């Protein structure tokens with residue numbers, strides 16, 4: 676997969692605040708790329724810089740392998756702030772006005788409304804829309820120019836659970852049409868559910884980036900004892916090919932399995948070597964604990 680956006684060493688300082696500190700990341704074409712971080716970590720600043728509404732203090736970025744220009748801008752649709760729609764106009768009338776301002780052919784309005792699932796509500800006044808529908812219309816406005824990339828800042832912020840579900844479904848739908856999506860979110864759960872790739876920002880520093888499946892590993896922790904002396908259990912575990920890590924902790928052996936390996940395999944492997952384990956307890960690593968580990972790390 677080619678990279679649709681490459682960011683190299685971007686920094687941004689606001690007076691005494693270092694909002695971004697040498698952030699480098701690559702967004703693969705066709706990905707749903709989540710910029711994850713707590714409030715104030717630099718997500719909006721990153722999006723603002725690559726959309727040319729904020730000037731970086733240092734660093735460079737390239738869209739589609741080129742510097743940002745009028746023609747590359749046309750290939751990008753963005754929703755950084757909620758647009759001001761007219762409450763007494765219909766969804767369609769609002770998008771027609773937006774299309775006029777953007778210089779987009781009015782024919783695109785119908786297509787955008789269909790994509791965001793508002794085709795059959797196009798004639799209803801904006802003020803009667805649910806929160807999710809309002810946000811979908813805003814995404815429709817960003818799609819008017821039929822961009823290859825859609826950039827969204829906290830797309831589910833302030834929505835009710837139904838609206839959140841609608842917008843997440845829409846993001847997946849848009850991505851399934853071949854568009855790349857870059858979104859900022861402070862919700863780990865959202866990034867895990869929606870994104871294929873992610874970057875973790877904290878205090879303006881990049882803590883991790885890559886495919887979601889490699890960053891939020893699903894490997895479990897397993898605690899063993901009984902059946903043989905602890906040292907024998909430890910050596911047996913360390914010799915198994917699917918064990919990522921094993922160590923002695925608190926009168927038991929703590930084992931980390933490689934991704935996708937089930938703890939029953941561990942039991943079977945010990946049994947095959949004549950050890951009937953006295954106890955095998957599996958503890959799932961929560962997403963939150965993994966996230967805390969990532970943001971506590973000193974380097975990416």
Ligand SMILES: Nc1ncnc2c1ncn2[C@@H]1O[C@H](COP(=O)(O)OP(=O)(O)OP(=O)(O)O)[C@@H](O)[C@H]1O
Pocket residue numbers: 689692693694712713714715716717718719720721861
């Ligand atoms: N115009 C500005 N002037 C001064 N400081 C700013 C400005 N914009 C952002 N900052 C500071 O830069 C840091 C990063 O802010 P940014 O908005 O990029 O973070 P964020 O991760 O998007 O958070 P949020 O979700 O709260 O917007 C914060 O400490 C913020 O207070």
